[in-house]
Amino acid sequence: MSPKPPSPRDEIRALTEARLTFGPRGRAIATPEALAFALDHARARAAVAAELDLPALASALGRLGMAHRTVTSAAGDRATFIRRPDLGRRLPETEAAQLADAYPCDVALVLGDGLSATAVALNGVAFLSALFDRLTAMGLRLSPVILARQARVALGDGIARAMGAQTVVMALGERPGLSAADSLGAYVIHLPRPDTPDSARNCISNIRNAGLPVAEAADQAARLIAAMRATGQSGVDLSRAMAAGTLPR
Amino acid sequence: MAYHIDLNGTRYNFPSLKGLLARASPERSGDALAGLAADGPLERIAAQHCLADVPLSDFLADVLEVEGDGVTALIMAQHDTRAFAPVASLTVGGFRDWLLDPATTGQTLARLAPGLTPEMVAAVSKIMRAQDLIAVAAKVEVVTRFRSTIGLRGRLSTRNQPNHPTDDSRGIALSALDGLLMGAGDAVIGVNPATDSLPDYIRICEVLDAIRTQLEIPTQTCCLGHVTTALAAMEARAPVDLVFQSVAGSDKANAGFGVTLSLLDEAAEAVASLNRAPPGANLMYFETGQGAALSADAHHGMDQQTMEARAYAVARRYRPLLVNTVVGFIGPEYLADGKQITRAGLEDHFCGKLLGLPMGVDVCYTNHAWADQDDMDILLTALATAGVNFVITVPGGDDIMLNYQSLSFHDAAYIRDTLGRPPAPEFAEWMARHGIGTPDADLPPLDAALSHLRLPAA
Numbered sequence: 148m149s150p151k152p153p154s155p156r157d158e159i160r161a162l163t164e165a166r167l168t169f170g171p172r173g174r175a176i177a178t179p180e181a182l183a184f185a186l187d188h189a190r191a192r193a194a195v196a197a198e199l200d201l202p203a204l205a206s207a208l209g210r211l212g213m214a215h216r217t218v219t220s221a222a223g224d225r226a227t228f229i230r231r232p233d234l235g236r237r238l239p240e241t242e243a244a245q246l247a248d249a250y251p252c253d254v255a256l257v258l259g260d261g262l263s264a265t266a267v268a269l270n271g272v273a274f275l276s277a278l279f280d281r282l283t284a285m286g287l288r289l290s291p292v293i294l295a296r297q298a299r300v301a302l303g304d305g306i307a308r309a310m311g312a313q314t315v316v317m318a319l320g321e322r323p324g325l326s327a328a329d330s331l332g333a334y335v336i337h338l339p340r341p342d343t344p345d346s347a348r349n350c351i352s353n354i355r356n357a358g359l360p361v362a363e364a365a366d367q368a369a370r371l372i373a374a375m376r377a378t379g380q381s382g383v384d385l386s387r388a389m390a391a392g393t394l395p396r
Numbered sequence: 397m398a399y400h401i402d403l404n405g406t407r408y409n410f411p412s413l414k415g416l417l418a419r420a421s422p423e424r425s426g427d428a429l430a431g432l433a434a435d436g437p438l439e440r441i442a443a444q445h446c447l448a449d450v451p452l453s454d455f456l457a458d459v460l461e462v463e464g465d466g467v468t469a470l471i472m473a474q475h476d477t478r479a480f481a482p483v484a485s486l487t488v489g490g491f492r493d494w495l496l497d498p499a500t501t502g503q504t505l506a507r508l509a510p511g512l513t514p515e516m517v518a519a520v521s522k523i524m525r526a527q528d529l530i531a532v533a534a535k536v537e538v539v540t541r542f543r544s545t546i547g548l549r550g551r552l553s554t555r556n557q558p559n560h561p562t563d564d565s566r567g568i569a570l571s572a573l574d575g576l577l578m579g580a581g582d583a584v585i586g587v588n589p590a591t592d593s594l595p596d597y598i599r600i601c602e603v604l605d606a607i608r609t610q611l612e613i614p615t616q617t618c619c620l621g622h623v624t625t626a627l628a629a630m631e632a633r634a635p636v637d638l639v640f641q642s643v644a645g646s647d648k649a650n651a652g653f654g655v656t657l658s659l660l661d662e663a664a665e666a667v668a669s670l671n672r673a674p675p676g677a678n679l680m681y682f683e684t685g686q687g688a689a690l691s692a693d694a695h696h697g698m699d700q701q702t703m704e705a706r707a708y709a710v711a712r713r714y715r716p717l718l719v720n721t722v723v724g725f726i727g728p729e730y731l732a733d734g735k736q737i738t739r740a741g742l743e744d745h746f747c748g749k750l751l752g753l754p755m756g757v758d759v760c761y762t763n764h765a766w767a768d769q770d771d772m773d774i775l776l777t778a779l780a781t782a783g784v785n786f787v788i789t790v791p792g793g794d795d796i797m798l799n800y801q802s803l804s805f806h807d808a809a810y811i812r813d814t815l816g817r818p819p820a821p822e823f824a825e826w827m828a829r830h831g832i833g834t835p836d837a838d839l840p841p842l843d844a845a846l847s848h849l850r851l852p853a854a
């Protein structure tokens with residue numbers, strides 16, 4: 148017996164996650180859909196408000212034999228972090244000084260809360276450990292994993308400079324949508340400066356169970372790092388060169 | 397020029413007019429982020445007292461104080477001295493009283509619009525309460541036309557925004573039809589593309605045009621790609637009804653969007669030459685939003701609300717069909733919460749209308765702002781009372797491509813029922829003809845849509 152062909156509604160569900168109204172249309176959104184929306188919003192808000200679970204992350208990294216350090220941006224707390232992205236990008240001098248005694252490394256690995264500590268809790272360690280294996284196999288010296296609280300993307304630049312690393316990977320929670328609060332983004336940059344423009348970063352986004360798998364994201368990040376270290380380029384310039392096929396893949 | 401005021405034994409100094417405007421601005425996170433906000437409520441209210449005594453004629457100087465800025469030059473060139481005459485001798489405070497006077501009618505305000513500059517309307521808005529912003533805007537009727545007539549008094553139009561994360565043609569069509577079945581889309585059916593590639597832009601135009609022509613909808617369609625992509629698509633003879641662009645209030649901010657006035661001039665000329673609309677129709681669509689200039693580091697020390705009003709000088713150069721502020725989209729670092737988003741939405745609508753623009757609002761928020769559906773309901777209700785030309789609507793209020801919450805198609809239906817605001821007359825007639833809103837609607841139901849609609853191949 149052949150499987151039942153998909154119904155038009157199944158076909159539509161496969162095409163789009165839009166909150167379409169099927170069947171009779173009332174003036175208002177029906178109660179189940181209205182409450183489902185409220186639940187999704189609450190989940191997104193919870194992800195934004197969440198703090199990094201430092202003990203859980205430390206023990207997960209420890210089990211994989213990966214060392215770690217912890218830093219907090221100049222934003223200090225969650226409410227300030229949301230309103231002041233400039234502070235979330237800045238590493239206080241006292242925090243930078245604590246990193247200066249780490250052993251020399253080529254690549255700094257940073258795991259920041261960003262706008263969803265939920266995403267970090269779900270996929271952060273898995274992504275960094277997959278990347279750790281690939282970069283170690285390439286013969287690169289890696290930093291301890293820096294767990295960064297109240298962190299925006301550019302906080303990684305200061306961390307890399309404090310540790311003397313040429314390349315930095317900043318993995319952090321992306322702004323939650325209603326349908327996904329667990330999306331991790333990874334930003335890679337080579338030779339960060341105090342005023343690195345965003346156009347010099349390469350981004351791998353939507354790393355989550357229902358999006359880009361962790362292993363594939365780690366492959367992409369490792370390729371980017373290899374290309375950056377071979378050419379000295381990063382960001383838009385590197386993407387152009389890679390798209391044009393002028394770089395070894 | 398420096399300003400000061402003595403209040404309760406304290407002297408408050410303001411080194412420039414733009415500094416005074418910033419200090420007088422109602423509280424919002426973006427001005428604090430820029431380091432421009434008042435130190436607290438006392439300094440803010442002192443600045444408002446001081447601002448109320450400033451003559452409107454002071455605003456005819458270069459308020460931005462940036463040598464060679466093209467938007468400033470445009471503002472100076474647009475200013476019509478004769479239209480300005482009725483209020484030329486007023487202060488900002490006197491102007492507020494004059495605006496609220498019942499003897500000042502909508503016709504008076506329409507004649508005044510070419511005489512006002514963005515900085516004047518921004519200034520007066522800063523000493524107006526929410527009800528003032530609503531009451532004055534409600535007097536102004538700005539009507540624009542393409543296949544539908546938008547902005548007539550007592551009506552509310554909607555943009556149907558069927559975005560899809562991969563620009564899938566069928567995904568776009570399903571969301572568009574979902575809205576049409578609720579009566580959404582008389583202002584425009586407009587898609588924000590996920591990519592900015594020319595083939596995708598052209599395909600999206602073709603998908604929307606196929607839906608419009610097959611269902612014989614008296615509306616217009618738009619792919620909200622970059623203006624340079626629109627120019628290339630028109631060159632390739634794509635069905636482009638409206639040219640869209642995001643604009644801001646300084647040359648540097650517009651450069652951040654990759655646009656110049658001459659590029660916009662070129663696009664306006666190109667879309668007019670397509671002759672897709674009746675003679676005299678309005679053919680451009682602009683989006684703006686408080687914080688856009690600051691996020692491009694192009695605010696030049698001016699507060700975000702005044703910079704936003706300056707963007708309207710750019711928009712009004714092109715007699716647009718539609719202009720909307722994307723008020724809560726930019727995030728809590730610019731507008732922190734429901735209160736700030738609500739205030740900003742009312743300010744933007746008021747300033748746009750006073751400058752003669754067909755102003756709409758994307759009533760919206762992101763998940764990291766302190767806002768929720770209740771805030772959007774209140775803002776929508778206030779804006780409808782103020783006579784907003786159109787609002788943006790998406791399936792279930794959830795934009796699955798841009799990952800933010802706008803209004804739902806149902807939210808527009810709430811206003812239609814509760815305040816009695818039908819859509820554009822041509823569209824209302826089309827809805828009646830097709831039984832939309834009744835159980836006998838003769839549009840294909842969603843389940844049958846994919847087999848009924850003939851869409852261009854991907």
